[in-house]
Structures are given as structure tokens and as C-alpha cells.
Amino acid sequence: MIWKEIFYRGGVMLLKPKVSVIVPFFNAEGTIAKCLYSILANKKVSMEIICVNDGSLDNGQKVVEQIRKRHLNIKLFSHKSNKGLFQARLTGITMARGKYIGFVDSDDYVSSSFFTQLYQKAVESDADIVAGRIMNVSSEDVFYIQNRCLDFPYTRWDEHKNLYDLYWQQEGRCYPWHVIWNKLYRRELWEYVYSELKDKSIYLTMMEDFIFSSVILSNVQTFASGRTCVNLQKEFYYYVQSENNMTSVKGNYERWKQNIADMGRAFGEVKNFLEGKGILPLYGQHLEQWKQRYSRYWNRNIKRTEFTDIQKDRLLELLKKSLDISQLEMPDEEDEYYYSEAEFMSGGAEK
Numbered sequence: 001m002i003w004k005e006i007f008y009r010g011g012v013m014l015l016k017p018k019v020s021v022i023v024p025f026f027n028a029e030g031t032i033a034k035c036l037y038s039i040l041a042n043k044k045v046s047m048e049i050i051c052v053n054d055g056s057l058d059n060g061q062k063v064v065e066q067i068r069k070r071h072l073n074i075k076l077f078s079h080k081s082n083k084g085l086f087q088a089r090l091t092g093i094t095m096a097r098g099k100y101i102g103f104v105d106s107d108d109y110v111s112s113s114f115f116t117q118l119y120q121k122a123v124e125s126d127a128d129i130v131a132g133r134i135m136n137v138s139s140e141d142v143f144y145i146q147n148r149c150l151d152f153p154y155t156r157w158d159e160h161k162n163l164y165d166l167y168w169q170q171e172g173r174c175y176p177w178h179v180i181w182n183k184l185y186r187r188e189l190w191e192y193v194y195s196e197l198k199d200k201s202i203y204l205t206m207m208e209d210f211i212f213s214s215v216i217l218s219n220v221q222t223f224a225s226g227r228t229c230v231n232l233q234k235e236f237y238y239y240v241q242s243e244n245n246m247t248s249v250k251g252n253y254e255r256w257k258q259n260i261a262d263m264g265r266a267f268g269e270v271k272n273f274l275e276g277k278g279i280l281p282l283y284g285q286h287l288e289q290w291k292q293r294y295s296r297y298w299n300r301n302i303k304r305t306e307f308t309d310i311q312k313d314r315l316l317e318l319l320k321k322s323l324d325i326s327q328l329e330m331p332d333e334e335d336e337y338y339y340s341e342a343e344f345m346s347g348g349a350e351k
Contacts, residue, residue, distance in 0.1 A: 017048040017073065018099050019119050019184065022092030024052045024085055025106035029060040031240075036067050036074070038109035038238075044116045049074045050092045055082035060106075086208035089180075090197060093190050100130075101190055103181040104237075111236045118184045118235060128220050131183045132235040134176055139242045149174040167217050168286035172293045173335070178213040182237045185216070192219055200269070206259050207266035214270045218277065253311055257318060260298065264322025267291050295323050296331040 021039050025032050032051075039049055051074060053061045061078060068074040077091060089103065100122055102115060114132055122130045136144050167177055176182055193215050204211075271287060274280040280287075302315045320328060 015046065016097050017046045019045055019047040019102060019115050020050060020092075020096035020098035020100070020187070021047060021102045021104055021115065022050045022052065022089060022096065023104050023106055024054055024088035024092060025056065025060050025064075026054040026082060026085075026088075027056050027058045027060060028106035029056075029058045029063050031107040032060050032063050033067065035104060035106050035109050036064070038112070039104060039115065040071060041112040042110070042115040044113070045119045047073060047115060048096075048098060050095050051076045052088045052092045053078040054084070054088040055079045084203040084205050084208070086200070086202060086204040086211070089208065089212070090194075093194065096187060096190075099187055100184040101187050102184045105181055105239075107242070108181070108240050109238045111234075111238075114235045114237065115184070122184055122186070128186045128189055129183055131176060132237055134179070134182050135236040135238050137238050137240045146175055149176050163220050164218050164283075167213070168283045168290075171286050172290040179209045180212050180216075181209075189216055189219060196273075202265060202269065204262050204266060206262050210266050211269050211273075215273060218279075251305070253307055253315075256302075256305070256307075256315055260315065260318050260322050263294065263298070264324075267323065291323050292325070293331075293335055295319060295325050296329050296335055299328040300331055 023032075023035060023039070028035075036049065036051075039047070049071075051064050051068075053064070053076065055078075061076070064074070064076055068076060075095060077095060079088065079091070092103075093101065100119060102118070104110060111132075118130045118132055121127065134145065136146075138144070170177055172178075196215055197212075267287070267290075271280065271284075274283055274287065298319055299316065302312055302319065305312065305315075307315070316328060320326065
């Protein structure tokens with residue numbers, strides 16, 4: 001990949017940005033404007049926003065084009081057909097020119113200084129990865145956070161601890177570990193692993209973050225400074241959960257089938273990666289526990305849906321087949337990582 005210091009748009013010279021924010025979107029005309037304006041509010045850091053239209057069938061691209069007319073730092077690329085979130089993010093990565101790369105999903109938004117503060121922290125700490133906090137927003141506009149992860153593991157890591165060990169030891173308990181949209185990454189990390197990712201032709205609309213994180217975090221310890229930092233307590237990524245979300249209890253049955261199949265493929269891809277690197281013996285048991293934990297979550301989620309009993313039974317059988325699990329269990333107290341509302345209902349959240 002070639003990373004240019006200067007490019008031109010409409011005859012205007014634009015310098016290389018400090019931060020590249022990648023926003024894939026598919027049929028997001030109702031949410032993409034709020035998403036983009038929240039990113040644009042981060043005015044104190046030079047930034048480009050790379051929007052990747054993944055074959056949308058609605059007017060989402062027109063919305064982006066209208067905003068783009070007023071903001072020269074927005075770039076737009078369109079897939080001719082829907083390739084899935086995994087491929088859309090890879091497309092954005094190839095276009096990024098910033099020193100750091102971040103991601104925002106098109107139905108989410110960020111605080112007005114999220115990227116500004118993460119970038120400043122990255123520079124001060126010479127960090128490869130900086131993470132903010134995730135604020136969940138329910139369909140009833142209630143704000144809450146995963147209270148298990150208030151002490152995010154990055155805060156406990158130093159040069160004497162293996163970051164990748166910590167990643168696997170939490171076995172899926174700490175959601176902020178494996179999602180990529182609550183973080184800034186030094187761009188060279190993505191350049192380093194791009195060759196391992198670019199030839200994957202898999203179509204995924206969920207769990208792609210698990211693959212990305214399992215690959216990229218394996219290289220942090222051996223690349224560049226190998227430092228990470230976090231604990232930016234007041235900078236939030238707002239993860240919006242609506243009735244249109246992929247795992248809504250009122251969701252589309254065919255989409256649930258796709259999601260369960262995606263989950264199985266994601267676990268399979270990560271297992272193949274670990275095996276190819278010769279480190280499956282080190283982390284295979286953690287991978288299995290992670291898979292078992294997710295089977296428990298999804299068992300419960302399926303039973304909570306409004307599908308018919310026959311549809312639920314079919315989804316449960318597909319879950320067992322996709323994850324290669326013979327017996328499904330329900331989550332126990334150790335699995336739970338939600339929820340705490342009090343801190344945020346008393347004025348903690350910026351909307």
C-alpha cells in the first residue's frame with residue numbers, strides 16, 4: 001500500500017491527516033448523518049473520514065454525498081455489491097492515510113472529543129493502541145455500561161506482561177477487548193497484518209471484530225513500541241441497540257440464521273489463524289471457553305426471541321452445529337457483564 005502525504009480534491013490540497021476514521025455502511029440512511037456529524041465534531045485533530053458504501057439499496061449514499069459537499073475531509077468509496085462488514089473495513093484500511101486508524105459503525109456515534117482525546121493520549125504515551133469506553137444506548141434511550149469491564153485489562157498491562165495472553169485469558173468476558181471500534185490503532189499495525197487478512201474472501205456481517213483483534217493483537221508485542229494505554233473515562237463510543245439490530249428479539253429470522261453461521265465461521269477462522277502461527281496449543285483452551293460462553297449467550301438470546309417454537313428449535317440446532325457443541329447450557333453469574341445504569345442516569349452521558 002502507498003500512503004501519500006498530500007492529496008488533492010476539487011483543486012484543494014489536503015495534508016495527510018493524523019487520524020483516519022473508517023465508516024462502513026449498508027442501508028443506513030436513517031443513522032449515517034448523526035454518525036458522521038458526531039465524528040466531525042472532533043475538530044481539534046486533523047482527520048479524514050472514509051465512508052465505504054457496502055452495496056446499499058437505500059439513500060444512504062446520497063446522505064453521505066450531501067454532507068461530503070460541505071466537508072472536504074470525507075472520502076466515499078462504494079462496493080458494487082454487498083460484501084459484508086469484514087470486506088468493507090478492509091477496503092477502508094487500504095484508503096487510510098492517517099498516523100492512527102479508528103472505526104465507527106454507521107448506526108453508532110461518538111462523544112465530541114472522542115478521537116481528539118484518544119489521539120492526544122496516543123501521542124503522549126507513544127501508544128500502538130488507545131481505547132475509550134463503550135456506552136450502550138438501548139432502544140428506549142437508556143445509557144448503560146458493562147460493569148465487569150470498568151477495570152479494562154489494558155490498564156493493568158505493562159512491558160512485563162504479555163498482552164495477547166491477557167486477551168485470551170478473559171475468554172470473551174470483557175467485550176471491549178475484541179471490538180475494534182472503541183480504539184485508535186497505530187496505522188503500521190494494520191499494514192503489518194494486512195497481508196494476512198486481504199486474501200480472506202469470507203462474507204461476515206458480525207464477529208468480524210473477533211477475527212481482526214485476534215490477528216492484530218498477536219503482533220502488538222513484537223511490533224513498534226508494543227505499548228498500549230486506556231482508561232479515558234469520559235470519552236465514549238455510543239453503541240446503539242435498536243429493534244433493527246442483528247440480535248433484536250424482534251429481529252428477522254433469516255438474519256438470525258446468518259448471524260449464527262457467521263459466528264461459527266469467525267471461530268473457525270481464528271482457530272485456523274492460531275494453528276497457522278503454531279500457537280493453538282497456547283490459546284486453544286481459551287478459544288474453546290470463549291466459544292462455550294458465546295453458545296450460552298446465544299442459547300438464552302434465541303429463547304428470548306418472539307419466533308415460533310419451531311423456529312427457535314431450528315436456530316438452536318444451527319447454533320450447536322455452527323459451534324460444534326453437543327449440549328447447550330444457559331449463562332451463569334460468571335458470564336454476566338451487564339449492566340449498570342446509575343452512573344449514567346445521574347448525568348454521566350453526553351448525547
